[in-house]
Amino acid sequence: SQTIHQWPATLVQPVGSPLSLECTVEGTSNPNLYWYRQAAGRGLQLLFYSVGIGQISSEVPQNLSASRPQDRQFILSSKKLLLSDSGFYLCAWRPGRHEQYFGPGTRLTVT
């Protein structure tokens, strides 16, 4: 069966520090992968998606970037965090035509 992992589960970082969040998927190959953010009191906002290694599409101009160095690995990064980057970050993958399945998420607090 397929499993999606995210780490760390929680992170507290000062403003201006770098960020690296990792997502990995097991039990499948060449999945479509997605990064979402849920800010306080808001819905899920799509940040990036990837259809293959090295292929990244950005949905929202921002302080973040994404990379896909391996087939089942998706990384979300920032060189300098802002207070507004705080939120709950979710990685998802798509096995079929429409449904996406989410990882457990990372709670990021920028202080």
Add this chain to the structure above:
Amino acid sequence: DQQVKQNSPSLSVQEGRISILNCDYTNSMFDYFLWYKKYPAEGPTFLISISSIKDKNEDGRFTVFLNKSAKHLSLHIVPSQPGDSAVYFCAASETGANSKLTFGKGITLSVRP
């Protein structure tokens, strides 16, 4: 511009009764709709979906209804259980758009014992 709207931020129902969660959309290109359930500090869990070629899809206690002319869908939970208490997100996608999902802001459902 919010293309998927969940206008009611919260809903409270008695255990055993029906919960009806509503969702509206504005993009006529959306042809697939999904509902997700989310507990605090966890990732959303896929619940049920419906294609635009149907007007109803049922899975156990969960039924989703789609009214394309009104650009409206609803999730019915019958009977409601305390474990159903969570945030419910409506999402929509457009075939061919790399299956990107557009989410609403969510509805917090509270089921009272």
